[in-house]
Amino acid sequence: MELLKQKIKEVGIVVNDDVIKLDAILNHAVDPVLTTAMGKEFARLYREENVTKIMTIESSGIPIAFAAAQELNVPMVFARRKKTLNTDTETYCERVPSFTKGMVTDIMVSREFLSETDRVVLIDDFIANGDAARGLIRIIRRSGATLLGLGIAVEKSFQAGGRTIRESGIRVESLVKIASLSGGSIEFE
Ligand code: G4P
Numbered sequence: 001m002e003l004l005k006q007k008i009k010e011v012g013i014v015v016n017d018d019v020i021k022l023d024a025i026l027n028h029a030v031d032p033v034l035t036t037a038m039g040k041e042f043a044r045l046y047r048e049e050n051v052t053k054i055m056t057i058e059s060s061g062i063p064i065a066f067a068a069a070q071e072l073n074v075p076m077v078f079a080r081r082k083k084t085l086n087t088d089t090e091t092y093c094e095r096v097p098s099f100t101k102g103m104v105t106d107i108m109v110s111r112e113f114l115s116e117t118d119r120v121v122l123i124d125d126f127i128a129n130g131d132a133a134r135g136l137i138r139i140i141r142r143s144g145a146t147l148l149g150l151g152i153a154v155e156k157s158f159q160a161g162g163r164t165i166r167e168s169g170i171r172v173e174s175l176v177k178i179a180s181l182s183g184g185s186i187e188f189e
């Protein structure tokens with residue numbers, strides 16, 4: 001997606017060889033025009049799949065997931081992060097390690113918002129190692145819902161998340177792929 005690529009070139013700050021800061025458009029501020037365009041693109045990619053629900057994880061996935069849900073005219077549900085594992089039987093909980101943050105978090109989705117008749121697209125801002133996505137994929141599987149695929153704004157293709165999830169047979173659509181951040185410069189695929 002050319003517009004997203006241009007914005008990343010404009011506002012992206014390479015922190016180190018693994019991490020790019022995109023606070024101005026994804027992780028601290030929201031550009032409504034860009035976010036709406038991303039939602040339209042995700043909707044175009046999954047339009048023929050009879051999507052019934054868009055899912056994401058709080059917090060940075062929420063605006064783009066909302067934009068996609070708006071375009072497809074379906075509800076959006078965001079998994080919540082909890083400090084302690086919720087053993088409540090009314091919720092699906094999964095523990096997710098974070099390579100970037102060096103800690104684990106527990107994500108949860110209330111059973112009332114996900115059913116076996118749902119056809120779900122999972123949206124997120126970044127995919128790095130894919131741990132967050134895999135946690136949500138496990139929740140979707142446990143609910144009996146159909147996972148149609150992933151929609152990711154920025155795939156860091158030098159990290160394994162996108163590739164390994166595709167290899168497991170799941171459709172992964174990324175709006176841009178960053179092949180490298182080495183030496184402080186952003187290289188797109
Ligand atoms: P993974 O899920 O793909 O394995 O990624 P990882 O655990 O390494 O990522 C932890 C958090 O860092 C996630 O945000 C993820 O979106 C974000 N992240 C990963 N790589 C980058 C990067 O290069 N730049 C930026 N800006 N963020 C990155 P989160 O914990 O879900 O937080 P939130 O932003 O959704 O609140």
Ligand code: NA
Binds near residue numbers: 057125126
């Ligand atoms: Na995220």
Ligand code: NA
Binds near residue numbers: 027060125126
């Ligand atoms: Na994030």
